[in-house]
Amino acid sequence: MTTSPDAADQVFGSSVERREDPSLLTGKAEFTDDKLPDAAHVAILRSQFAHARIESVDTSTAAERDGVIAVFTGEDIEASGIPNSIPTAWMLPGLVTPQYRLMATDKVRHSGDAIAAVVAEDRYVAHDALDDVDVSYERLDAATTPTEAVGAEPPVHEEAEDNVAFDFELGDADAVDEAFAAADHVSTVELEQPRILPTPVEPRAAAASYDPGTDELTVWMTSQNPHLHRMLMSTATLGHPEHKLTVIAPEVGGGFGKKIYHYPDEAITAWCAKRLERDVKWQATRSEDYVTGSHGRDHITEAELAVDDDGTVRAMRVETHAGLGAHLLQFATATPSYLYATILSSEYDIPAIHCRVVGVFTNTAPVDAYRGAGRAEGIYVTERLFDVAARGLGLDPTELRRTNLVAPDEFPFETSVGLVYDSGEYERAMDRALEIVDYDDLRERQAALREEGRYLGIGVANFVESAGLSPSKAAGELGAQAGGWEVGVVRFHPSGKIVVACGTADQGQGHRTTLAQIAADELGVPIADVEVVEGNTDEVPQGMGTYGSRSAPVGGGAVSTSARKVVEKARKIAAHQLEADADDVEFEDGEFRVKGAAQRSMGIADVAMQAYLGHDIPDEMEPGLEATSYYDPENFTFPFGTHVAVVEVEPTTGDVEIQRYVAVDDCGEQINPMIVEGQIHGGIAQGIGAALFEAAQYDGSGNLVTGSMNDYALPRASDLPEYETDSTVTPSPHNPLGVKGVGESATIGATPAVVNAVVDALEPFGVDHLDMPLTNETIWAAVESAGGS
Incomplete structure (x- = not known):
């Protein structure tokens, strides 16, 4: 039930209607493209090749087209004397950080790299004039996956030997080796987490206005972080005085991580406004945003779990190759390292964990945080491992999980990978989810349906999310170039x-x-x-x-x-x-x-x-x-929960029907339960999308073949079930409100819950793992290779 926004009662904890x-x-x-209606329009020429040397760029024909105001290249930007470098905001030991210019001048490193910009009176004239820019290339071989790129020639960046940007380790390798040697069982899984294309309703956009009399520059843009954009445009790309630069984010139609970062495009737009001393704007098309904006995930992983006969987990070992794309954005290095490796313990007391991550440059669009960043990838590894281990031990997957949960009286709980969880009642949330879904009855129904040739699957996923990166001092010690x-x-x-x-x-x-x-x-x-x-x-x-x-x-x-x-x-x-x-x-x-x-x-x-x-x-x-x-908080907060997916799989067609979806989340105190529930609904949809539908795919030449919504499979309303949501409340003891955050939790929990459910349904066929997305073809092929139904 919602309440009126005029209510004078206690409003914290009430489902007040959204005033937005x-x-x-x-x-x-009003969105960014609604601003400056009389502005000139910028269109950016993108490389058609994933890897090539630029031999020449001829803009003369484009410049002569009626309605074209100017055409600029990377050489023009270099000659203007601005800093011209998109920085990374998280340093790791040994990190290689090649310069990321606003426009390529020497070579292009992924399909979509900016080469030239046309400014015209009309949006359509600007885009048409791109065809008049003549670029001569010397094509080079491209590498698009994080494993094939290691050692590939020629390298994406000459500075990065073997295309490796960093080689990161966390945890006690010796303790892990000892635990594995002493354990009764070792369970292994090899898995891929494909690239995800963040797809907010509004693609990225920027509009800029410059007053030469006062040197005031105003930029409207689709930003999740206007102050970060102002600082980076001042110090790293444009060199414009920060106190004379205003960045405004009007309505922003979704972000999901994609709009955190400073990209070349808004800097190019602002540079054009200053150079021409007139208002200009740029609006990405959907396909342009797909090939230039940040992607998510892109992990290839080998993981092992050491377990005793009684279900006690002794240790975990994880090795991941993480694709970074051709350029480093602000959190590209943090997402697959500290945000990933530190969450592998999930809700469990795992005495020893060691994780190695190799971050690899590839001839693809940059990869950075997508909803659930790092945490989603880490929890997926752990929850798949627990299911594989439970099967190997002949245990119910909930039994193995329950055996290893951190108990309420152990908080604050320090994990073996360095986090200190603030508070949690993990078993209570898990019990509530299993109660709602009637877990024991479902297992009985599953067995009965298998006798009829029907294949029900039940997937359980527990998760912890590390929310609100902090405190600033600790983040700085780990490499952050910004505060928390x-x-x-x-x-x-x-x-x-x-x-x-x-x-x-x-x-x-x-x-x-x-x-x-x-x-x-x-x-x-x-x-x-x-x-x-x-x-x-x-x-x-x-x-x-x-x-x-x-x-x-x-x-x-x-x-x-x-x-x-x-x-x-x-x-x-x-x-x-x-x-x-x-x-x-x-x-x-x-x-x-x-x-x-x-x-x-x-x-x-x-x-x-x-x-x-x-x-x-x-x-x-x-x-x-x-x-x-x-x-400046003293620690992260740690939301948690249990999600359960119930699916029926048709093995002859690969169809997956999600029959039930139960989510029990604990985000501490809830400011507005209606908004919390909305966040959970949206997060589940994105988690289901990753599990069943979404994967960015490049061909052998480095072309994004899923570069439009005709080719990239997003979940539709008809693909999603009715959600059954509930919550527990375990306040954060160090937060002044007791809140923990909920923006990413459901995405983190949904993906492993759905994958676990589908794999559980296919157990009679001997299938113990499938890589996402679990399309009809993937499921059908797995069943056929196992001997069919």
């Missing part, structure tokens, strides 16, 4: 109305609702009195953006901390007005009351007016009522 939706649903919301803090500003107006500014950046999650709920609850005011500002570097002092399920635990933590500071200042003003000691003044439901004298009270809105009048406030106190906090 009216403008989105009525078409009144967040900014929250709470400012009263004299009238008692409130503006909240936060450095997070909404792409559809509902921050304007949830952050308003936090502030309204802390301040005891109606939610309608709270306005939330995000996504504008001129209106928010700083910010670290939205990714990694950080908005609620870190952004919300910053807002709540500032609200509490405001209350404490207001308490002192109220005490002064009420002629009482501040320690004797209580605050509840927006009212300050003197203990034992209920008639002596003052509302916080009245205090705000007095704070701005400044006539009668404590000596040496500054007027005004506002606070700013740079909240």
Whole structure:
């Protein structure tokens, strides 16, 4: 049940209706391409080859086309003297970091590399003129998978020997070797996690306006992190003074990680605006966004689990080759290393883990964080291993999991790969999911259906998500080139109305609702009195953006901390007005009351007016009522849960029907249960998509053959089941709100749950593993190779 946004009751924990939706649903919301309607248009020429030397670029014919304003190449950008380098934001020992220029000048390294930009009065003229740019190439061999690229010639970058960008290890290899030698059983799985193409509703876009008189540059763009974009455009690509650069993210139609990063395209657009001293804009087509925007996953892994006869897990060993694409984006190195290896312990007490990851350059689009980044890949490995091990031991997969769960009294729990889990009741969530799905009855029904030649599969997946990367000092020690803090500003107006500014950046999650709920609850005011500002570097002092399920635990933590500071200042003003000691003044439901004298009270809105009048406030106190906090958490938060998928597989056709899907999630305290449920629904859909449908595919020449929505299989509404959702609540003890975050959890849990279910259904055929996506052909071929039905 939803409540009115005007309700003055306690709003934290209520399903308040999203205030974002009216403008989105009525078409009144403004997106990047709605800005600067009279701007010139930029179109970017992309390489048609995955690997080739550029011999010449002739732009003369394109420049003469009617309506074309200018044509620029990489040499023009180099000659302008800007820094011209997209940086990575996470350093690893021995990391190779080749320069990533805005436009290629020497050679192209993947199909889609930028070579030239046409600026024209009309969008269609700009795109038509791309055909007039004549580029001569010397084609080179291309390598597209992370295993075939190791040692391939010629290399993607001459600086990277064998195309290896990094060779990362985490854990105690000697302890793992000893545990494997002593264990009763060793279970092994070799698996691939294919590339995923993030597909937000709105492809990437940018619009730029430059005032030469003031040197002010304003860029509107599809950004999950406007302050990061401002900093990188200032320091790494354009060299424009940061204090004269404004980055604004208007409505952003989804992100899923893809819109965190600084790409050449928005820098090219801004550079053109400065060079021409006129407004310009660029809007990617869907196919352009597919070949140039970041991809996700792309892992090839060998994993082993050492287990005793009683089901006790002794150790895990994992070796992964991770495709990075041709260029390093900001978190490309963190995603397959620290975000991946550190989560392999999942919900389990595994005494020893060792993980090696080889990060490999390939002649493909860059790979970076996609929803669930690193955590989804790691949990998938662990949950597949547990199913394979359970089968090898003749145990029910839930029994093996239950045997190794971390117990509630073990928290805070330090894993063997360096994380310290804050809190958890893992067995309670797992029991609840199994109860909802009637697990024991399902197993009986499965056995009965097999007698009839029908193949039911039950897949269980437990997961932990590390959310809100922090604290900043620890992140820096591990190689991060940015902080893990967040900014929250709470400012009263004299009238008692409130503006909240936060450095997070909404792409559809509902921050304007949830952050308003936090502030309204802390301040005891109606939610309608709270306005939330995000996504504008001129209106928010700083910010670290939205990714990694950080908005609620870190952004919300910053807002709540500032609200509490405001209350404490207001308490002192109220005490002064009420002629009482501040320690004797209580605050509840927006009212300050003197203990034992209920008639002596003052509302916080009245205090705000007095704070701005400044006539009668404590000596040496500054007027005004506002606070700013740079909240830097002491640790990650760790959401968790159990997902169960029930499928029926038709072996003769490979059809998969998801009959039931149960999700029990624990994200700590819930700010808005309706929004939490919406996040879970969307996350499950993306997890199912990865399991059954989605895979970016390159041909032998490095061409993306799934480069449009005609070829790339996204799940449709008809492919998705009704979701049965429930939750447990285990607050984070170190978060001021007790929240943990939920943006990525469901994607992390859904993929292994569905794959485990399909493989479970095919057990009678001797199938113990299938690589994603589990298409009809994949399933049919596995059954046929096993001897058919």
